[in-house]
Amino acid sequence: MSTPTSVKYQAQLDQEFAHWITGVVGGERLRQCIQCGQCSALCPLSAFMDHTPRQVMHLAREGFKHEALQSNAIWLCASCYGCAVECPKQIMITDVMYALKQRALREKVYPRHFSIPVLARAFFEMVRANGRITESWLVIRVFFKTNVLKIFGMSRLGLNLMRTGRFRLRMESIRGRHEVRALLDAVEAATDEGRRTRAPGNTSSSHVAGHSPGREAEAGKGAAVV
Amino acid sequence: MSATTLAGRYLYYPGCSLKGTGRAYETSLLAVFRALGVELLELDDWNCCGATAYMSVDEVKAFALSGRNLALAERQGLPDEARGEQVDLIAPCSACYLVLNKTQAYMRYYPQIGQRVSQALQTAGLRYKGSVRIRHPLDVLVNDVGLDEIALKVKTPLKGLKVAPYYGCQIVRPFATFDDRHNPVTMDRLLGAVGAEVVDYPLKTSCCGGSLTGNLPKVGVTLVHALLDEARKRGADVIATVCPLCQFNLDAFQERAGGRRTNDHHAPTASQQLPVVYFTQLLGLALGIPARELGLQANIVPAEPALAKRGVL
Numbered sequence: 001m002s003t004p005t006s007v008k009y010q011a012q013l014d015q016e017f018a019h020w021i022t023g024v025v026g027g028e029r030l031r032q033c034i035q036c037g038q039c040s041a042l043c044p045l046s047a048f049m050d051h052t053p054r055q056v057m058h059l060a061r062e063g064f065k066h067e068a069l070q071s072n073a074i075w076l077c078a079s080c081y082g083c084a085v086e087c088p089k090q091i092m093i094t095d096v097m098y099a100l101k102q103r104a105l106r107e108k109v110y111p112r113h114f115s116i117p118v119l120a121r122a123f124f125e126m127v128r129a130n131g132r133i134t135e136s137w138l139v140i141r142v143f144f145k146t147n148v149l150k151i152f153g154m155s156r157l158g159l160n161l162m163r164t165g166r167f168r169l170r171m172e173s174i175r176g177r178h179e180v181r182a183l184l185d186a187v188e189a190a191t192d193e194g195r196r197t198r199a200p201g202n203t204s205s206s207h208v209a210g211h212s213p214g215r216e217a218e219a220g221k222g223a224a225v226v
Numbered sequence: 227m228s229a230t231t232l233a234g235r236y237l238y239y240p241g242c243s244l245k246g247t248g249r250a251y252e253t254s255l256l257a258v259f260r261a262l263g264v265e266l267l268e269l270d271d272w273n274c275c276g277a278t279a280y281m282s283v284d285e286v287k288a289f290a291l292s293g294r295n296l297a298l299a300e301r302q303g304l305p306d307e308a309r310g311e312q313v314d315l316i317a318p319c320s321a322c323y324l325v326l327n328k329t330q331a332y333m334r335y336y337p338q339i340g341q342r343v344s345q346a347l348q349t350a351g352l353r354y355k356g357s358v359r360i361r362h363p364l365d366v367l368v369n370d371v372g373l374d375e376i377a378l379k380v381k382t383p384l385k386g387l388k389v390a391p392y393y394g395c396q397i398v399r400p401f402a403t404f405d406d407r408h409n410p411v412t413m414d415r416l417l418g419a420v421g422a423e424v425v426d427y428p429l430k431t432s433c434c435g436g437s438l439t440g441n442l443p444k445v446g447v448t449l450v451h452a453l454l455d456e457a458r459k460r461g462a463d464v465i466a467t468v469c470p471l472c473q474f475n476l477d478a479f480q481e482r483a484g485g486r487r488t489n490d491h492h493a494p495t496a497s498q499q500l501p502v503v504y505f506t507q508l509l510g511l512a513l514g515i516p517a518r519e520l521g522l523q524a525n526i527v528p529a530e531p532a533l534a535k536r537g538v539l
Contacts, residue, residue, distance in 0.1 A: 085400045131273040191286070
């Protein structure tokens with residue numbers, strides 16, 4: 001007899017994960033979330049999510065690692081920052097979503113042919129190689145890595161873009177490609193070093209001031225207007 | 227105000243989209259600033275801002291990428307620090323504008339991010355001291371050039387043209403300092419100053435779906451449909467955008483969005499096509515710049531019929 005359940009005993013929760021997510025950049029106040037649902041209410045993509053943003057925040061901070069990382073919500077988040085601006089507890093929900101995407105990519109727990117994580121990776125690699133993105137080639141690469149047949153479904157769009165001169169195949173590239181690579185490698189090396197020297201789970205080292213960086217911009221409003 | 231601003235010169239960061247599918251934005255932006263006598267100097271050898279993709283892979287790498295652009299801007303802009311000067315860097319694309327601002331905010335707010343980015347920059351032989359200010363063209367046009375100055379240069383007022391001002395998400399949320407995050411009005415005021423009739427558009431800061439239109443068309447196109455539908459209901463002749471991705475989504479996926487049926491609407495006929503243009507294209511027309519020099523021919527849903535109907539073309 002199968003008895004599936006979404007309830008877990010505390011011992012089944014991943015405490016390391018809960019600790020990690022409440023220490024990521026933007027997630028420092030995640031424990032203060034009052035589950036008001038403002039984020040879910042204004043998120044334009046809630047309707048398509050298996051877990052709404054409010055649920056994802058709660059699942060993540062309680063240590064429901066599998067549920068949070070496998071949720072389609074993290075890939076549907078389009079980074080519109082609506083939730084981050086409205087959260088009464090000033091949780092940078094968009095940043096928490098980014099952290100979950102990063103972890104899902106690192107642990108390779110995303111649908112393999114799902115084009116959003118594939119796009120993120122392909123984008124990342126193109127910038128590393130050339131310093132810039134050439135949109136046409138990026139799209140072509142993603143099609144080849146996901147579902148090449150979908151190209152035919154998009155052919156009308158492609159023709160429209162060619163007709164209006166918006167589909168250019170010249171690859172953009174910069175002189176300072178080596179600088180870009182050196183930068184990214186330096187960050188990578190420092191991250192690896194950090195992972196080695198920190199005890200597992202003890203990744204929370206963020207400095208937390210009274211306001212989130214987004215709110216500071218608001219507090220300084222007018223300062224940039226001359 | 228910095229000396230760079232006083233001299234009527236700004237550094238300009240186009241970003242990848244303005245060299246690709248959003249070329250009409252660059253064409254019209256440069257034409258408008260030229261007509262207003264403001265010089266834009268392209269940042270030499272700039273790199274991609276990383277957009278949302280880099281944040282999804284590693285946020286410190288994303289900040290480091292933007293750190294290089296900021297360091298280059300500081301080097302090229304040569305601010306006189308003794309006089310507390312800043313370099314103004316214009317970023318027209320909403321994703322670039324957000325990421326550059328976010329990098330500045332987070333480098334200041336999180337000391338460990340500032341430190342890691344500085345170290346990475348050093349490895350690449352670069353240094354960023356913090357004197358760059360990220361500006362949006364709307365901000366510069368309204369707050370530096372000024373609406374009165376722009377109104378004086380109008381040759382063809384956009385009389386009778388009904389415009390839905392669409393700001394999208396990433397320019398006012400969460401790091402912009404030049405406008406309100408719930409009800410931005412800078413574009414409303416600018417287009418109003420050149421004679422356009424700006425319609426009330428409550429979805430002005432709603433999300434266009436970003437890359438979801440391509441990745442999950444069913445989902446992305448639903449958002450596009452809602453935005454177009456609302457603008458039609460408000461009687462708009464055109465939608466004005468400030469972002470290459472918003473323009474792309476509302477223009478290129480309009481045909482598909484039109485095919486969607488909601489409870490009280492049928493698929494729109496060709497006459498209900500709603501052109502989506504850059505605010506700089508409308509501004510350019512008002513300043514008397516020919517349509518071809520504003521990249522209007524790059525629209526998939528042609529803008530000319532709607533503009534001609536109101537006598538703007």
